[in-house]
Amino acid sequence: MSIKTQVIEIAGKSEKAANILANISSQVKNKALLEMADELIRNMDYLTTENAKDIDYAGKKGLSGAMIDRLTLDESTLKGMAEGLKEVAALPDPVGEVTSMWRRPNDLLVGRMRIPLGVIGIIYESRPNVTADAAALCLKSGNAVILRGGSEAINSNLAIAKILRDVLRNVNIPEAAIQVIPTTDRQAVSEMLKLDEYIDIIIPRGGEELIRAVVDQSKIPVIKHYKGVCHIFVDESADLDMAVAICMNAKTQRPGVCNAMETLLIHKDIAETFLPRVAKKLRDAGVTLRGCENTRRILPDIETATEDDWYEEYLDLVLAIRVVNDIDEAMAHIEKYGSLHTESIITSDYNNSQRFLNEVNSSSVLVNASTRFSDGFELGLGAEIGISTTKLHAFGPMGLEELTTTKFIIYGNGQIRT
Amino acid sequence: MSIKTQVIEIAGKSEKAANILANISSQVKNKALLEMADELIRNMDYLTTENAKDIDYAGKKGLSGAMIDRLTLDESTLKGMAEGLKEVAALPDPVGEVTSMWRRPNDLLVGRMRIPLGVIGIIYESRPNVTADAAALCLKSGNAVILRGGSEAINSNLAIAKILRDVLRNVNIPEAAIQVIPTTDRQAVSEMLKLDEYIDIIIPRGGEELIRAVVDQSKIPVIKHYKGVCHIFVDESADLDMAVAICMNAKTQRPGVCNAMETLLIHKDIAETFLPRVAKKLRDAGVTLRGCENTRRILPDIETATEDDWYEEYLDLVLAIRVVNDIDEAMAHIEKYGSLHTESIITSDYNNSQRFLNEVNSSSVLVNASTRFSDGFELGLGAEIGISTTKLHAFGPMGLEELTTTKFIIYGNGQIRT
Numbered sequence: 035m036s037i038k039t040q041v042i043e044i045a046g047k048s049e050k051a052a053n054i055l056a057n058i059s060s061q062v063k064n065k066a067l068l069e070m071a072d073e074l075i076r077n078m079d080y081l082t083t084e085n086a087k088d089i090d091y092a093g094k095k096g097l098s099g100a101m102i103d104r105l106t107l108d109e110s111t112l113k114g115m116a117e118g119l120k121e122v123a124a125l126p127d128p129v130g131e132v133t134s135m136w137r138r139p140n141d142l143l144v145g146r147m148r149i150p151l152g153v154i155g156i157i158y159e160s161r162p163n164v165t166a167d168a169a170a171l172c173l174k175s176g177n178a179v180i181l182r183g184g185s186e187a188i189n190s191n192l193a194i195a196k197i198l199r200d201v202l203r204n205v206n207i208p209e210a211a212i213q214v215i216p217t218t219d220r221q222a223v224s225e226m227l228k229l230d231e232y233i234d235i236i237i238p239r240g241g242e243e244l245i246r247a248v249v250d251q252s253k254i255p256v257i258k259h260y261k262g263v264c265h266i267f268v269d270e271s272a273d274l275d276m277a278v279a280i281c282m283n284a285k286t287q288r289p290g291v292c293n294a295m296e297t298l299l300i301h302k303d304i305a306e307t308f309l310p311r312v313a314k315k316l317r318d319a320g321v322t323l324r325g326c327e328n329t330r331r332i333l334p335d336i337e338t339a340t341e342d343d344w345y346e347e348y349l350d351l352v353l354a355i356r357v358v359n360d361i362d363e364a365m366a367h368i369e370k371y372g373s374l375h376t377e378s379i380i381t382s383d384y385n386n387s388q389r390f391l392n393e394v395n396s397s398s399v400l401v402n403a404s405t406r407f408s409d410g411f412e413l414g415l416g417a418e419i420g421i422s423t424t425k426l427h428a429f430g431p432m433g434l435e436e437l438t439t440t441k442f443i444i445y446g447n448g449q450i451r452t
Numbered sequence: 453m454s455i456k457t458q459v460i461e462i463a464g465k466s467e468k469a470a471n472i473l474a475n476i477s478s479q480v481k482n483k484a485l486l487e488m489a490d491e492l493i494r495n496m497d498y499l500t501t502e503n504a505k506d507i508d509y510a511g512k513k514g515l516s517g518a519m520i521d522r523l524t525l526d527e528s529t530l531k532g533m534a535e536g537l538k539e540v541a542a543l544p545d546p547v548g549e550v551t552s553m554w555r556r557p558n559d560l561l562v563g564r565m566r567i568p569l570g571v572i573g574i575i576y577e578s579r580p581n582v583t584a585d586a587a588a589l590c591l592k593s594g595n596a597v598i599l600r601g602g603s604e605a606i607n608s609n610l611a612i613a614k615i616l617r618d619v620l621r622n623v624n625i626p627e628a629a630i631q632v633i634p635t636t637d638r639q640a641v642s643e644m645l646k647l648d649e650y651i652d653i654i655i656p657r658g659g660e661e662l663i664r665a666v667v668d669q670s671k672i673p674v675i676k677h678y679k680g681v682c683h684i685f686v687d688e689s690a691d692l693d694m695a696v697a698i699c700m701n702a703k704t705q706r707p708g709v710c711n712a713m714e715t716l717l718i719h720k721d722i723a724e725t726f727l728p729r730v731a732k733k734l735r736d737a738g739v740t741l742r743g744c745e746n747t748r749r750i751l752p753d754i755e756t757a758t759e760d761d762w763y764e765e766y767l768d769l770v771l772a773i774r775v776v777n778d779i780d781e782a783m784a785h786i787e788k789y790g791s792l793h794t795e796s797i798i799t800s801d802y803n804n805s806q807r808f809l810n811e812v813n814s815s816s817v818l819v820n821a822s823t824r825f826s827d828g829f830e831l832g833l834g835a836e837i838g839i840s841t842t843k844l845h846a847f848g849p850m851g852l853e854e855l856t857t858t859k860f861i862i863y864g865n866g867q868i869r870t
Contacts, residue, residue: 255844276866283868403864425857426673427845439843446821448694450701
């Protein structure tokens with residue numbers, strides 16, 4: 035069977051499964067999720083044996099230690115995956131919720147009911163735990179999922195999917211609700227991205243390169259963010275202790291993630307006081323600073339930030355710093371160089387807080403809090419399937435609700451249109 | 453200047469305008485809309501003169517009378533356009549609405565605020581009134597719009613846009629908020645559909661061929677429906693008088709639109725009684741009937757419906773009829789042949805009404821009402837920019853809210869992540 039035929043067959047099965055899945059009760063979906071959690075633990079030996087094949091191959095291919103680390107399934111990662119499944123089971127089911135309902139003058143009762151999107155394609159890189167996480171969120175939201183992980187994790191991903199699918203069969207949910215593309219051939223992705231008649235949405239998870247490749251090829255709508263160039267603007271009225279604490283948290287608590295701060299903007303009137311304080315703390319934590327000319331007047335021993343730095347997502351202990359004249363210049367900088375991801379203002383000024391919240395065009399805008407809160411769990415969505423900086427459908431962290439849409443339901447008693 | 457450069461320049465201006473437009477108050481937007489309504493009437497001579505160029509050219513090209521009719525701007529169509537603008541001014545502004553807000557355990561206050569999508573591209577066919585309608589809805593929802601109408605209406609569209617843009621300038625809204633692509637060259641559409649860095653969403657309005665061509669080329673998400681193959685299922689428990697009235701309305705009130713009924717499904721146990729009654733009425737109204745074998749046992753003189761008929765959007769006084777064993781067979785037919793647009797059940801049975809509403813996977817699902825109500829105005833959205841049968845972002849008729857998205861706004865008092 036050609037790869038094209040194989041992928042079309044998978045997508046066709048997904049579509050059929052999705053139609054059934056849309057009407058399966060929360061009770062049954064939750065039962066499946068809890069059993070899946072148990073089965074991952076019960077089948078630890080099988081999963082680690084399959085995972086060992088991937089690790090062995092990764093070693094031969096000369097992948098880095100960090101990569102192999104992310105690839106590894108052990109008791110602790112499997113327990114984490116099982117916990118994740120239980121947490122998804124505990125979340126409220128978005129499907130069937132009637133989000134609003136109103137009566138028309140002709141007595142038609144019109145409502146919007148949440149329904150699953152249908153078939154979701156997830157394209158991701160090395161971590162095999164995404165297989166269980168994404169499958170759980172799609173199942174709970176009534177969607178069929180087609181998973182395409184990295185070639186380096188193929189044995190692990192197929193083994194995890196096997197366990198999950200065995201449970202589906204036991205609880206009478208179509209197994210095709212969760213499918214992993216069984217080949218590592220790149221052509222499978224290209225074929226998958228053509229199938230807009232079967233697949234409703236593609237969510238790529240990984241580096242910018244992966245995401246651009248998916249967007250370039252896809253005929254299916256893609257929900258994505260390329261990068262997170264997150265800013266903090268410390269306004270002249272900021273509580274400077276708070277500003278230092280938030281900047282430290284946003285830059286150093288986990289520098290390799292998309293909601294870490296990459297550029298710090300500072301109001302000129304507090305630069306002389308604030309910059310040396312925050313710079314000392316950041317450098318003590320190992321952060322390399324790059325500054326504009328005005329920053330370097332105050333911190334002469336740091337590197338110059340070039341035009342490229344303002345666009346950069348370092349994902350590392352590096353920070354670009356710019357002194358600005360006022361909030362307008364700060365917001366203009368964000369508009370020009372930002373990635374629509376997450377920005378925060380530190381201020382005690384009411385008007386500036388409101389202006390920043392209203393005028394900054396990013397998916398998460400904060401006042402007096404760390405950019406690190408831009409996250410599905412932290413914002414209270416209960417889960418996170420991804421973050422979107424595309425405004426269509428969802429903007430910002432996406433939880434279960436964002437894996438649904440609404441249809442109109444209309445109760446009449448014989449109305450005709452005149 | 454090449455067409456490519458020209459289109460990129462337009463899109464760049466749109467993006468800049470969109471950033472300003474997002475924060476213009478309802479008051480100013482409404483003032484603009486009301487002035488636009490006045491100016492369309494005041495400039496009737498100019499508009500009809502420009503329109504005459506299009507009509508003249510259409511005559512030379514040999515376009516049909518119906519086409520020329522749709523193209524014509526006269527006092528009555530201009531008054532209709534002006535009324536439309538006033539109605540949009542009177543609608544509530546979706547921008548800035550905080551749709552929900554909740555407090556997290558760490559005291560962060562998290563909300564979702566409605567914001568415009570950004571830049572909207574509308575690609576449409578001959579009717580020049582779409583230029584004013586679409587521009588008004590985009591303006592009200594804070595979006596910049598790039599309009600690309602049919603080549604046969606280019607002078608009319610440019611003239612309408614000129615009037616609207618003159619008003620924008622008067623009220624200090626960037627003129628680039630409303631732009632018409634000034635060339636009729638097809639390359640302009642191809643170039644436009646590549647600009648996913650500038651344009652957030654494309655809404656094509658027209659026949660299936662136009663829409664498919666747009667989808668095939670677009671790198672930008674497209675909100676669309678290809679066709680409306682709408683079904684009515686008359687259940688065995690239906691009130692037959694009501695069923696006749698609704699079927700007549702759905703098929704004959706305006707057969708050329710996407711929410712007209714195209715296929716009638718009838719429960720076998722009432723077919724003998726119901727079919728002759730409804731058939732007589734339909735035929736009196738000039739409807740040609742095509743039926744399945746069981747239908748033809750009862751109505752032997754009608755044509756046979758072929759497999760192709762079940763997929764057909766006639767947009768005409770033609771109806772396909774099928775007798776089904778039960779609601780399951782009716783829903784299976786809809787799933788197989790339907791277009792996810794609009795379906796209605798006529799029933800007095802509680803369980804069947806609920807099953808139909810829950811299980812039918814279309815964007816509008818009705819009980820005991822005509823499919824003709826699947827329309828933004830009729831459902832109470834206040835306006836309609838289009839209908840989506842794509843589940844992403846919006847599903848069903850789209851009003852002003854569907855031209856927005858939400859961003860997260862977060863009020864903190866120094867929270868850092870631990």
